[in-house]
Amino acid sequence: MFRISQYMRELAKAEKTGCYPQVCERQARGPVVIWNLIRRCNLTCKHCYALSADHDYVGELSLPEVFTVMDDLKGFGVPALILSGGEPLLRPDIFDISARAREMGFYTGLSTNGTLIDRPLAQRIAQAGFDYVGISLDGLKPTHDKFRRLDGAFDRSLAAVRFLGEFGVKVGLRFTMTAMNAHDLPNLLQLMKDEGANKFYFSHLNYAGRGNIHRDKDAHHQSTRAAMNLLFDRAWADAQAGCMDDYVSGNNDADGPFLLHWVRQHLPQWEAAMAERLTRWGGNASGQMVANIDNLGHVHPDTMWWHHDLGCVRERPFSEIWNDTSDPLMAGLKQHPRPVEGRCAGCKYLAICNGNTRVRAQQLTGNPWFEDPGCYLTDEEVGAASTPFEAPASRSSSSRTSSRITRSRSPETDHA
Template structure:
């Protein structure tokens, strides 16, 4: 509603669209991992791929035609976009056929890459097929910080060259950076570098306790919940103000302003499937780690992708009980229907339980840092951890 004064606005938060007119769930996105290999050895990587510089497909990876077959079937379930992610997807230099198919059929393409393999020719190829969105990784403002974190000497130079090539080709790439002990002090320099390189946005991820991230946390190279919130509330606004572009930290909605919640993408777990390099289907890339979350191979199994999407028990369990059965602080969170418990894949990986609370929210609740205004008032604290009262 907009009035003459435009001052009384009331808006409804959009929740995740779950079903179409025929009451079937819509498979909006495929997260495709064309390879389980990577040419970097990043210390935080949640996938934990094996190191390889070999380009092209390896023996057990889906061929381009097979990827297209899965995409074709997904289109019948409502597919609107694919995300190519890692391992490093651009190690596969045989995916032009996939890009072409998507471009011809109006399927949006998003690529998450470490950026080190994007030369001028690759950037122009991606532009030719109208790739919609590209995010690259950079974890430090100089080779010393970045390369020690990314595990390969020269990664900084190659990634920054990749960004330059994309910008020259007409892209507005996003940089994704992992916030860790070594880059936090120089974060302003990193934000400045990204601005100079011409990126459109800088997304900051805390270290996730999955894959190699667990080791990083054990070594105390991550920032704790309190430090992350301090960074978000007291350091980031100044950096954002100085450089005047979109710099944001990826946190659950409970920690964001309403404007930020509306603006930022959230994991729509009801509309996604992951395609692993060998053709197995999972919720996302979590199938690399959790065998129970491997739902079968549509190119091999009877009923294909449709059967998995409609009949898989784990998927149906998720759809039926998230967010109503969320536990811990997630059960008391006002934003649970928007957030859906943030990353259910991470939670399942850790607890083998789809409904356990998300680690960041639960930890912040224990430390008295969960925003009180985002909690549903309740007389019962059954099942809740003890917490400090103090708010940041």
Template sequence: MIAPLQLVAWETTRRCPLACRHCRGAARDAAYDNELTTEEGLCLIDGIAEFAKPILILTGGEPLFRPDIFELALHASGKGMRVVMSPCGQFIDAEGVRQIKESGIVRLSISLDGATARSHDAFRGVSGAFDKTLAALSRLKEAGIEFQINTTVSKLNHQELPAILALAKTTGAVAFNPFFLVPTGRGAAIADLILSPEEHEAALTWVAEKAFGDSLDVHPTCAPHFNRILRQGALHKENTPKRKRLLASRGCLGGNGFIFISHQGILQPCGFLDISCGNVRDAGFNVKKLYEESELFNQLRNRKDYRGKCGVCEFLDACGGCRARALKQAGDVLGEEPYCLYQPKKNMNEIIELDEIDRELLTRLQHDFPVSSRPFEAVAQECGLTEEVVLSRMKRLSENGLLRRIGVSLHSAKIGSISTLVAAKVQKERVEGVAAFVNHYTEVTHNYEREDGFNLWFTIVAPDKKRLNKILTEVREQPGVETVLDLPATHLFKIDVNFSLK
């Protein structure tokens, strides 16, 4: 299915005064040959407007190097497009602010790659860039022009993200967009600065928390696995309009909702996928034909053909992985996202073969688990195996989804704690918010929604009666909570269930 065209990024020029370490175009401060002329730019805008009214991002290089940039912006605005511009922040003076407002540009994207001049300027390759950018932001704020802050995330600055977000708020930004490093152009030389899968997970989890709860609009770019993290955490969030909007977002839109047009008119799925899908000049600026008929675009739209982990992942539709990183890492544009640590659950219809050792271990681990510093060593000795073999097999069975968890279960009363089962009657429209509130207590071990009148059931294990009563009182005071029943156990019945797989 071909998605409507929502976003177009047009690299109006590749010339740029900065020398950013990550630049996908390896831009330099010099004229480039064969860039689209003013007339061709107007024809390009007309070609897009004939079949879509997307957000048009005027980017570069430095778009302000084009003397006709405001003429182009005004033309696109007149065609019903929402026009935004992505300058480097070095040339926005009072006259520029006036022209921005008069040309119909509704938002600017300005980059801050560090919270200090030292870190930002080092990444951007020009001393003084940070101070000029802050001065530009101040002018934009004073003029009432909307702007967002973009940040290229790498090992150099991922610890600075909270500080950069705070700076974005101070400057008056309306949004914060962390861009996760893709190793193309000059970025290929700093591929070692890409976050590891574990660092991606931690950073994107932080972004997800801010996306749900911050006053700014926070959303990453070039990190489609953010949508998987978003959905995994969404069960614990109140059902707000922001939550609905976030969960409606999809992963990589390259070629299916988004296109990139180079300074020379070459159509690409995105700026980081340097693969030509036709030239707008050669197509007579029939952008619709190129968008709908590109062979690569149609391959990217058919996610069922994706390979590796992405191809079997249950979050494929929501995420899809970064196609540019897949191409760079393994030479396969349909391959798996190399910087996602998630292990997909296998297709439930797929039969996973267990050998005799697997069966023996799964049977053995269901009872009398050794309580020691190295329990798997004890199990290995008992089964005539090595500890390494047992751990390797446990890992494989866990990745296949057959082994969900090995953990301790404590008898709370014997260690001096007090426990209870709680049944709550909550107004239907408030259930998710109350559930999220309940879940924030570390003392809550289970929490389930039910279909009957008492629709929220959870268990509490507290250190004493005073703490238990405090939690119950706070839950009762939550909006939408009508009744809370405290149902402590009077008799315990433990069923020792074991399944023999031998």
């Protein structure tokens, strides 16, 4: 997750004091865990990475099994649990799980579509003491209802935001941008202000994309750049005004270098300090400080790697699975620098973005270390040229076609 507002507040303080602030961040021993406790969902969204449906799924972790895993996570130093699904509020014991998480000292977030939250349930969520509740909105009413495949979904989710606000719950809006909803972003940002939401999480679509493309002319990348500039400008205005609302982004660690370009343009005196700050941030954390456990107990490098199974917590503790680098993918993800190829290998910002989101390259090429097709910076900006991609001969045309789309919901790493 890329904390846009945090960096903007630091820049605002630097402008005020004449010195970039020293930031001491507590380093957790273990990763943030996004836990898909249930796969069932009352919606069938177009961009769901879990491919959920409104029926029960066999073999999901029982409450005693969940508690056993939580004990291991605590001992491993995991600082935060993001309880997700499917729709986690469909799990009957969700409040037992959240209560245990809070008792154990985990930062506890809830990721929900919001459509089930009426006033009584909002009150119960508030009483449960969740640190944060994220609600997905894919646009204004026409767009959102189309994405969620349910008429009235927008009204119900917006009502949930208001009900939670009544009870003092920290609530944020989550938005996954695609070509079909990018036009709604400015209005959603205004909606955030109008409704008093505390946070806006902007998720890049974790799409497989295209191979060797002209990034300076690609419509998707131009739309992404415009969206990020809008978020940067909004966050900078808020920081200058002393507003503590948060804008964060995820699923594209090119946001770090792109912010550095924004600073170079608007506040060049702080470029060197920001470059050092972003290098300490370190970019993509999949397989390092972000982890996923699915509803059956299988562990993945993050929520977008459901097709890559590292092991099951029913067979081995999470802590053992996470530290096992016999899996080539995990070995590479934990390596520094990562063994990236193509223009990523020659990119001057590799120390900032850490090679970006590897799953896009893997979905497109079968090679997780190929250059990330989702990077929206130009070859000139990164100081390296794109590498033409040729599909491996062993892969059939049908497999190449099926790998071009990675289903993606806004991932629940917006945990603070």
